[in-house]
Amino acid sequence: MELRPVLDIGGLLVSSFVVHAVLAIATLLALNPVLSKVRARRVVWNLPLAEFGILICLVGLYTILL
Helix, strand or coil: CCCCCEEEHHHHHHEEHHHHHHHHHHHHHHHHHHHHHHHHHHCCCHHHHHHHHHHHHHHHHHHHHH
């Protein structure tokens, strides 16, 4: 498996970390309605901190998988 540090998107060189971060943000935005529907927000003490932790975990997951 080849690790690509830089992606070529239409002639623009973009760091793969930026792509992983954008994917993680999109996934977090898609997860927000699901988390509110199952009432996961009421058991979280600090919601922004919890969302940031989920974001970091998603970035790490995308970095490992992609």
